[in-house]
Amino acid sequence: MTDIPQDHTPAPKVRLLLAEDQGMMRGALALLLGMEEDMEVVAQVATGDAILEAALTSHPDVALLDIELPGLSGLDAAAELRDRVPGCRVLILTTFGRPGYLRRAMEAGAAGFLVKDGPVEELAGAVRRVLAGETVIDPALAAAALSAGPSPLTARERDALNASADGATVADIAAKLHLSESTVRNYLSSAIGKTSTRNRMEAVRAARRQGWL
Numbered sequence: 001m002t003d004i005p006q007d008h009t010p011a012p013k014v015r016l017l018l019a020e021d022q023g024m025m026r027g028a029l030a031l032l033l034g035m036e037e038d039m040e041v042v043a044q045v046a047t048g049d050a051i052l053e054a055a056l057t058s059h060p061d062v063a064l065l066d067i068e069l070p071g072l073s074g075l076d077a078a079a080e081l082r083d084r085v086p087g088c089r090v091l092i093l094t095t096f097g098r099p100g101y102l103r104r105a106m107e108a109g110a111a112g113f114l115v116k117d118g119p120v121e122e123l124a125g126a127v128r129r130v131l132a133g134e135t136v137i138d139p140a141l142a143a144a145a146l147s148a149g150p151s152p153l154t155a156r157e158r159d160a161l162n163a164s165a166d167g168a169t170v171a172d173i174a175a176k177l178h179l180s181e182s183t184v185r186n187y188l189s190s191a192i193g194k195t196s197t198r199n200r201m202e203a204v205r206a207a208r209r210q211g212w213l
Contacts, residue, residue, distance in 0.1 A: 011038070013038055013039055013040040014038055014039045014040065014061050014062060014127060014128070014131060015040055015042045015058065015059065015060045015061045015062075016033060016039055016040065016041045016042060016043075016060055016061070016062055016063075016064060016127065017041075017042065017043040017044075017045070017051070017054055017055055017058060017060035017062070017063040017064065017088070018030055018033075018041060018043070018044045018045070018064050019044075019045050019046075019047075019048065019050075019051050019054075019063065019064065019065045019066055019069060019074060019077065020044075020046070020064075020066045020069075020093075021046050021047065021066065021068075021069050021070055023046070025116075026044055026046065029064070029120075029123075030044055032120040033120065033123070033124060033127075036124050038128075039124065039127065042058040042059075042060055043055070043057070043058040043060060046069075046070070047069055047070045047071045047072070048069035048070065048071045048072030048073055048074060048076065048077045049070075049071035049072050050071075051063065051065065051072070051074075051077040051080070051081070052077065052080045052081065052084060052085070055081055055084075055085045055088055056084070056085065059088075060088050061087075061088065061089065061131055062088065062089045062090075062091055062127050062130060062131055063078075063081060063088050063089070063090050063091070064091050064093055064123075064127075065077055065078060065090060065091070065092055065093065065110075066092075066093055066094060067092060067094045067101055067105075068094070068095075074092060074094075075092070075101070075104050075105055075108050075110075076108070078090045078092065078105065078108040078109060078110050079108040079109060081109075082108060082109030089111045089112075089130045089131055090108075090109065090110045090111055090112075090130075091110065091111060091112040091113075091114065091126060091127060091130055091136070092105045092110045092112065092113045092114070093114055093115075093116050093123075094113075094114075094115060094116065095115065095116050095117075098209070098210060098211025100151050100207075100210045100211025100212040101113070101211035102137065102141050102211070103150060103151065103211075104151075104211070104212075111130040111134070111135055111136065112126050112129075112130045112135060112136035112137065113136075113137050113138060113141065114126055114136065114137075114138050115138055115141065118138075151207075151210070151212040152194040152212075153191055153194060153195075153207065153212050154187075154190075156177075156187050157187045157188075157190055157191040157194070158191075158207075158212065158213060159177055159187075160173060160177065160184055160187035160188050160191060161188070161191050161200065161203055161204050161207055161213060162204075162213055163176050163177060164188065164200050164201075164204065165204050165213075167201075170184050170185060170188075173188075188200045188203070191203050191207070195207055
């Protein structure tokens with residue numbers, strides 16, 4: 001009886017893209033995940049604006065994205081990947097476990113949401129799980145998000161607050177958003193009321209604490 005030759009070709013590794021603005025953290029993640037036998041870091045970026053191009057070039061299976069990145073946020077980049085690179089699963093990693101961030105991440109098509117203080121074994125397991133089609137969410141954050149409820153801000157109110165975060169005038173915000181100044185004032189006034197604050201800068205801070213921006 002002739003033996004059937006066995007195929008010893010190794011299984012392809014999971015291709016990972018890392019987006020993290022802190023160089024030391026990015027390097028540590030790349031090193032630790034690269035030590036997993038079934039994983040390979042194929043792209044590393046430090047800004048949100050570089051995520052889509054890196055994904056189109058390197059064809060990752062899973063993108064691990066920080067939220068607070070220079071330029072485009074990780075949440076906005078997740079939505080871009082969903083639309084332009086649908087085969088790439090997105091796992092959000094953040095230092096800030098804010099309930100509003102979780103809701104926005106799910107709306108952007110993310111398959112997972114974890115805080116950064118967990119062990120690398122947990123992260124590697126989460127990568128494998130999202131690649132297998134599961135949704136992986138930090139349990140404590142999921143409970144907090146359910147109790148907090150959805151963001152009361154509309155998309156336009158969020159845009160107006162984001163545009164005013166650096167102290168821009170109403171005229172500047174109106175020009176940036178292609179709106180009239182009176183409309184911008186209305187959006188800001190509504191956002192201030194919904195956040196129970198006294199002015200737009202307080203509204204920005206309150207909305208950020210909740211993860212609504």
